[in-house]
Amino acid sequence: MSTTTSNAEIYSPRKVLQHPEFRILSPGEKPSSDANIAAFYNPAHEIHLVQKPRPKPGPGQVLLHVRATGICGSDVHFWQHGRIGDSMVVTDECGSGHESAGQVAEVGPGVTQWKVGDRVAIEAGVPCSQPVCDACRTGRYNACPDVVFFSTPPFHGTLSRWHLHPAQWLHRLPDNVSFEEGALCEPLAVALAGIERSGLRLGDPLLICGAGPIGLVTLLSARAAGAEPIIITDLFQSRLDFAKKLVPGVHTVLIKRESTPKEQAEEIKKAADGPLKLALECTGVQASIHTAVYSMQFGGKVFIIGVGKNEQVFPFMHLSTNEIDVSFQYRYCNQYPKAIRLVAGGLINIKPLVTHRFQLENAVDAFHVAADPAQGAIKVQIQD
Numbered sequence: 001m002s003t004t005t006s007n008a009e010i011y012s013p014r015k016v017l018q019h020p021e022f023r024i025l026s027p028g029e030k031p032s033s034d035a036n037i038a039a040f041y042n043p044a045h046e047i048h049l050v051q052k053p054r055p056k057p058g059p060g061q062v063l064l065h066v067r068a069t070g071i072c073g074s075d076v077h078f079w080q081h082g083r084i085g086d087s088m089v090v091t092d093e094c095g096s097g098h099e100s101a102g103q104v105a106e107v108g109p110g111v112t113q114w115k116v117g118d119r120v121a122i123e124a125g126v127p128c129s130q131p132v133c134d135a136c137r138t139g140r141y142n143a144c145p146d147v148v149f150f151s152t153p154p155f156h157g158t159l160s161r162w163h164l165h166p167a168q169w170l171h172r173l174p175d176n177v178s179f180e181e182g183a184l185c186e187p188l189a190v191a192l193a194g195i196e197r198s199g200l201r202l203g204d205p206l207l208i209c210g211a212g213p214i215g216l217v218t219l220l221s222a223r224a225a226g227a228e229p230i231i232i233t234d235l236f237q238s239r240l241d242f243a244k245k246l247v248p249g250v251h252t253v254l255i256k257r258e259s260t261p262k263e264q265a266e267e268i269k270k271a272a273d274g275p276l277k278l279a280l281e282c283t284g285v286q287a288s289i290h291t292a293v294y295s296m297q298f299g300g301k302v303f304i305i306g307v308g309k310n311e312q313v314f315p316f317m318h319l320s321t322n323e324i325d326v327s328f329q330y331r332y333c334n335q336y337p338k339a340i341r342l343v344a345g346g347l348i349n350i351k352p353l354v355t356h357r358f359q360l361e362n363a364v365d366a367f368h369v370a371a372d373p374a375q376g377a378i379k380v381q382i383q384d
């Protein structure tokens with residue numbers, strides 16, 4: 001029997017909440033410049049700054065000064081809706097953020113690969129890494145049932161000034177990759193996992209549904225992987241304009257809510273000059289998945305990265321009589337080193353995605369901007 005302390009115990013959210021130094025800051029209160037502040041949401045759909053103790057790294061751990069964190073749609077969703085699906089539910093105060101990069105501030109006993117000052121991207125999903133875990137043992141660690149995914153309830157996120165992390169779940173940033181880009185490696189890892197598992201090949205005609213941050217990093221990755229032509233859809237012209245600026249060769253199709261998925265598919269096929277081989281679906285919305293299905297050639301594939309309603313209806317007979325495969329992506333595994341190489345090597349330029357930057361003290365304002373579509377943000381980052 002293993003006597004190892006589990007990650008769930010090491011990173012116990014209750015330890016933080018019950019610590020005498022943990023408190024919710026009053027609006028307008030100015031914490032000291034090195035206080036361990038963080039943005040927390042709760043089941044009452046409030047979001048506020050909290051002050052936590054500055055932790056000491058234990059064996060195998062590193063204390064990081066978090067320098068950049070992007071706000072993900074899931075952070076906003078947990079705050080405003082209190083849950084994603086049936087298994088991720090906000091039941092207490094919970095810290096946000098999992099798209100982070102930072103700098104090593106202290107190393108714990110036994111840590112030899114990092115030294116103070118090293119710059120790193122933080123992989124926020126920490127699987128159990130136990131030999132008895134099939135998912136970890138076989139390398140598909142995104143399936144680990146005991147994963148601590150920082151910012152998915154109950155585990156607090158990486159959006160704080162000081163964050164404790166296992167040394168082996170950090171990735172070195174080369175000098176030409178900024179903290180901002182290091183933080184963007186998280187959504188990029190999602191897209192790269194999708195590119196890898198969908199089997200996208202050079203010259204494949206590709207549909208990307210949705211031009212949000214995930215659709216856009218998917219667009220950049222698919223362009224680097226040689227898809228041609230690429231059609232991207234969205235409900236908002238502003239998002240399509242952003243996509244076109246990012247990758248000038250992309251074809252855009254504005255989705256009108258009043259048109260049917262079959263009509264939308266006709267428009268997409270016209271833009272592509274024929275049916276497409278692959279769709280990377282980045283909305284999780286049923287109507288968009290249907291549009292993707294009707295846009296495919298015989299033997300095509302709809303690869304769904306977006307997440308959506310618990311139960312959805314699919315056009316079964318069209319899928320069946322056209323041998324269209326449907327596959328899904330759940331987070332990612334083994335993608336960070338690749339993401340960093342692609343950014344450092346100049347194959348993927350993710351810098352333009354950051355449209356808004358806030359200081360850590362103003363993290364609550366950052367959340368309000370990220371949650372308000374009228375603000376036109378693509379990626380809001382909090383920097384320290």
Ligand SMILES: NC(=O)c1ccc[n+]([C@@H]2O[C@H](COP(=O)([O-])OP(=O)(O)OC[C@H]3O[C@@H](n4cnc5c(N)ncnc54)[C@H](O)[C@@H]3O)[C@@H](O)[C@H]2O)c1
Nearest residue numbers: 073210212213214234235283284288305306307329330331
């Ligand atoms: N599989 C994973 O591990 C994973 C990881 C991260 C995010 N996600 C999911 O990926 C999806 C995209 O994330 P995001 O951050 O870009 O979200 P987002 O909400 O910012 O972007 C989604 C985009 O899709 C567009 N859209 C909505 N309905 C549409 C339709 N019918 N047709 C075309 N476009 C439509 C929206 O206008 C928006 O621009 C979300 O569902 C998110 O939860 C999945």
Ligand SMILES: OC[C@H](O)C(O)[C@@H](O)CO
Nearest residue numbers: 072074084149152190331
């Ligand atoms: O936990 C909820 C979501 O699966 C994750 O936050 C995802 O956005 C990671 O990329």
